Amino acid sequence: MKSDKLRITSQRDVILDELRAAKVHPTADELYEQVRRRLPRVSLATVYRNLEWLSEQGLARKIEVGGRQKRFDGDISDHYHVRCHKCGRVADVEMDLLDGVEDRIAQCCGFTVTGHRIEFTGLCPACSNGSAC
Amino acid sequence: MKSDKLRITSQRDVILDELRAAKVHPTADELYEQVRRRLPRVSLATVYRNLEWLSEQGLARKIEVGGRQKRFDGDISDHYHVRCHKCGRVADVEMDLLDGVEDRIAQCCGFTVTGHRIEFTGLCPACSNGSAC
DNA sequence: TCAGTAATGATAATAGTTATCATATAAATG
DNA sequence: CATTTATATGATAACTATTATCATTACTGA
Known part of the structure; x- marks a missing residue:
């Protein structure tokens, strides 16, 4: 069975x-x-x-x-990420979710919007130190 | 020359x-x-x-x-996008940019954050009509 | 213990993109 | 306008990341 x-x-x-x-x-x-x-x-x-x-x-x-x-x-909880634009490393961001941000959209080509994702970009500690990743 | x-x-x-x-x-x-x-x-x-x-x-x-x-x-101006989770189609979203959202980050693993990108997700008109993409 | 089902490791196949190279083309110069 | 030189092009090979295939192995339940 x-x-x-x-x-x-x-x-x-x-x-x-x-x-x-x-x-x-x-x-x-x-x-x-x-x-x-x-x-x-x-x-x-x-x-x-x-x-x-x-x-x-x-x-x-x-x-x-x-x-x-x-x-x-x-980590399966909903949260945002930050990505290093130099080496591609991705880490978590501690920030409250933007609840209801979907309601702020004026126009979106007829799409039915159900969620969102934010990706912050920047430099990771290793890359901003100038050291190799 | x-x-x-x-x-x-x-x-x-x-x-x-x-x-x-x-x-x-x-x-x-x-x-x-x-x-x-x-x-x-x-x-x-x-x-x-x-x-x-x-x-x-x-x-x-x-x-x-x-x-x-x-x-x-x-279109090279800074703006957000919406992506159909069914067919992958990507379109523009008309919404004001979230200026200063980077300042709201409490902690981000030591990254130096310089920008952000929002990707809304949903269904495009074709996919929500049940028609093939 | 045994049968049936599902997972594994090795590797082939695929998708998307980038690199190579001989030829063609555009812009600068005479 | 013809010539020169650097750059772009088309055809295709190579490459990277991922997924599929398949024979073998290992769980699970009876």
């Missing part, structure tokens, strides 16, 4: 654990490097697959930011 | 013209299809190259939104 219980494999467990432990929001390959320290035989495909799965299950979040690579967040 | 004048080729002219004429913000390949109607021998590489060049010259803007493909905007 089919169970509706989430199947937590050791890979999933370590992936979520490392994602939650990350100070900034990692790309799949950054996380892969971390996970590999604990599970040396893990595959990059497993990391991609499970980041997707964790997002679907609501245990993690795929964050849509600019830049070529996707980034992931172990 | 080297001139500092911008070299406007027919390709660049048509690319910028079509970009400005677009109601929504096209991806490179969408724009390529449009440009091809006027310049049938144009190469996709030329479209990519010139969208990059136009952005560098300040004649167009590369808009950093979620989704796999980059999108471009012929």
Whole structure:
């Protein structure tokens, strides 16, 4: 019989654990490097697959930011992000959500607006120190 | 002698013209299809190259939104965008800029914040009608 | 223990973009 | 207007990030 219980494999467990432990929001390959320290035989495909799965299950979040690579967040609460325009690093911003900002829109080409996302841009500590990232 | 004048080729002219004429913000390949109607021998590489060049010259803007493909905007003024979460279409939002919103940030992991970008999400007219995009 | 289902690792395939290079074209100069 | 020189173009290869495939492995429930 089919169970509706989430199947937590050791890979999933370590992936979520490392994602939650990350100070900034990692790309799949950054996380892969971390996970590999604990599970040396893990595959990059497993990391991609499970980041997707964790997002679907609501245990993690795929964050849509600019830049070529996707980034992931172990914190599922709604919040804003800041991205370094030099190295692409993404971190959390502590700021109250702008509730009702959707109501301020005068015109939006007929779109039905249901949410918003703010991405602050700037320089991360490493890049503003002039040191390599 | 080297001139500092911008070299406007027919390709660049048509690319910028079509970009400005677009109601929504096209991806490179969408724009390529449009440009091809006027310049049938144009190469996709030329479209990519010139969208990059136009952005560098300040004649167009590369808009950093979620989704796999980059999108471009012929309107270089600072404004917000709305993206259809179903088909990825991106359009302008008419809303006053949130001046000084960067000052409201309590904490941002040591980043030096210099700007922000808002991406509203929702459904475009075509997708909310249930029709195919 | 066993059967059935789902996850894994290795790798191929794909999508989007950028790089390469021989040829063509535009602007400056004579 | 012809020539020169730098730059842009078209065709295509290469590259990067991600997703799909598939044989094997490992859970889970009976």
